[in-house]
Amino acid sequence: MTPPPPITWESVLDPGLAPRLLRHPAIAARRAGPTRSAPLVLEWRDRADGSLAEAGLLVEEARGGEARLVQALPPSTTLACPATPARPTEGEVPEDADQVLATFLGRRAILPLADGVEARLLRGALRLGDAERPVARLILSGPAEAVAATMRDLAASIPLLPPLATMAEEAHALGAGTTPRAPRLGAPLLDPAMSVEDTLRHVIGHLAAVLAWHAPIALAGQHPVGVHQMRVALRRLRSAIRAFRPAVDGPALRAVDGRLKALASLLGPARDWDVFLGGLGAELGGALPGDARMAALLVAARQRRDLAYAELAAHLRGADFRLLLWDLSVLVACTPWQVEETGPVEDFAASLLSKRWRRLGAVGPLIGDLPDAEFHALRLDGKRLRYVAELFAPLWGRKRGRRFLERLAAVQEQMGLANDAAVARALVAPLGPEGGNWATGVAEGWVLARSRRARGRAAKAWKALMGAEPFWNQG
Structure with a gap:
């Protein structure tokens, strides 16, 4: 070599x-x-x-x-x-x-x-x-x-x-008299002329930079955008590393993926509490502004959010996070992996997208009455397809893939709202002694109503998605 x-x-x-x-x-x-x-x-x-x-x-x-x-x-x-x-x-x-x-x-x-x-x-x-x-x-x-x-x-x-x-x-x-400009944000822009290996190198470098850029914002803990953008970049990065495994793999990639997963376990609770306090928590506080029991529940929720941020901040200040960033740089500079496929990245992307699209559509046209576990699994399959579809869409031109991605995003948004409701229910349940059983009961009832509405909208968006033509199969 x-x-x-x-x-x-x-x-x-x-x-x-x-x-x-x-x-x-x-x-x-x-x-x-x-x-x-x-x-x-x-x-x-x-x-x-x-x-x-x-x-x-x-x-x-x-x-x-x-x-x-x-x-x-x-x-x-x-x-x-x-x-x-x-x-x-x-x-x-x-x-x-x-x-x-x-x-x-x-x-x-x-x-x-x-x-x-x-x-x-x-x-x-x-x-x-x-x-x-x-x-x-x-x-x-x-x-x-x-x-x-x-x-x-x-x-x-x-x-x-x-x-x-x-x-x-x-x-x-x-x-x-400004702050430095971010060199790279959002999803990476791919070039069809890249090889499969060069594409993965580009994706890792780009998303590692996005992760690093938002880390100081998450560390400050004053605005939820830092944690949110770190979590999105991390999910895109893990999705890409796993998606490329049939073509590019190795112990170094697997080890980094494991450490990204550990970071995700800290970002997740911080983001979940941000979503709860900015969404359901704000709605409950606005609906019952003078109720001491609901106020106590929201105080307890903010304390949990602060604890989650403190645990994340300790990690971001430590050697583990520094070494993660350097190891991502090592992947780009030294490419310590095995390459199984070196053909055009378009061919690899089309094959991968087709497999994930077939898996997603196998559930059939009706998803409204799926059991919770199956609905959650379908949401995750949709998320995996969306990350790789957004990643590879530029290979065919953004305009060509726009309609498909919009429909997929609409499904994911409603499924995400239903999942946010389920997450919120799990979050408030342990707050009973701190926020009062009545307040947690009201919150759980509110969550259940939101979840059912989101499920209904997701079923309608799903039908529209199933009628879309995949952009990678168009002439």
Whole structure:
């Protein structure tokens, strides 16, 4: 097997830890030569109209060096990719890029490590006028497997995380007075020219970046969007890893999937309580605004939500989550798996979608009276089809798959509402002693009514879906 090409990975750390980083035992044990340190001044520029930044580019120039055009928003799906030189097709450094966004003033220390890895530590601050933002980055370059192993070992004991933005994008944000832009959000956009293996690599890198981007929002716990988007990205990622198993598989993929499942077990309760408090809980509070028993139940629910968020936050701050992000980066950079199928990704996708569509439709045209367990299983089958259908639809053009996806989404929305009701019933049941048996009884009755209405709407949406023509089978 041909070894993967050399890589350069960048990590971000607390600037307060940077002065002691190169003396850390995990780095000292790998030291292969003396440290060289020198002042470093970097400047980032754009055109006056901001057109370079709009295209994801900036001009970067080190004092004493040549200016270069860099990708502030790298297209690479590698989480830890620093700003890289622009592609030749994007042209040379434009002469009119004279609008200074920010300047980095600090030091760069270079240290050779074992196995051909070079470490560079940048520490200082981004500055623009009176505005200042401390920065510390550790950059490792060298053979892919050695860089990956070194970064992972360091991250086990040092809070090193893949950066959410390049330093060039941080400079753009400081200069524009905004927050850094997300490089990738939502579902990945696939290219029909990709191989099956390259498609999986692209999907993992994209969704790992989405997961990492929303983690700080979930950690803050002030808005439910962070947990919700992390959960969606995680489900898409697990669905993709499992969907590709007939073609691409291996112990490393299976191990990461197991750890994603562990993260899901923490995201799930936090999201369930958010949904309950924002939905059924809000309805109950609005319907019975002066009832002390219902108020007590909602207080108990908020306490459970806070506990779920605290458990999730402890995980997101810890080494397990850092190592998960680095291991996802390893999958992209080192591809430690076995490939069973290397043909066009369209052929693989069409076969997979057909199998899941047949499985979903096997239940027949009537789903309204299915027992709860079978209805729940059907909902999960629909969700699995939806994730892969959304993933692969761009291969045939989004317009072509829009109607099918809309009908599938309508079924999933109503099934999801019915499931939310079932989840809410399970959530409120243990709150009886805290919220009162009367309040939990009212909540469970309310839930049952909502669930029945959602089931009826799901049955109607199901009939429409069964009449849809799968987009991957159209001429």
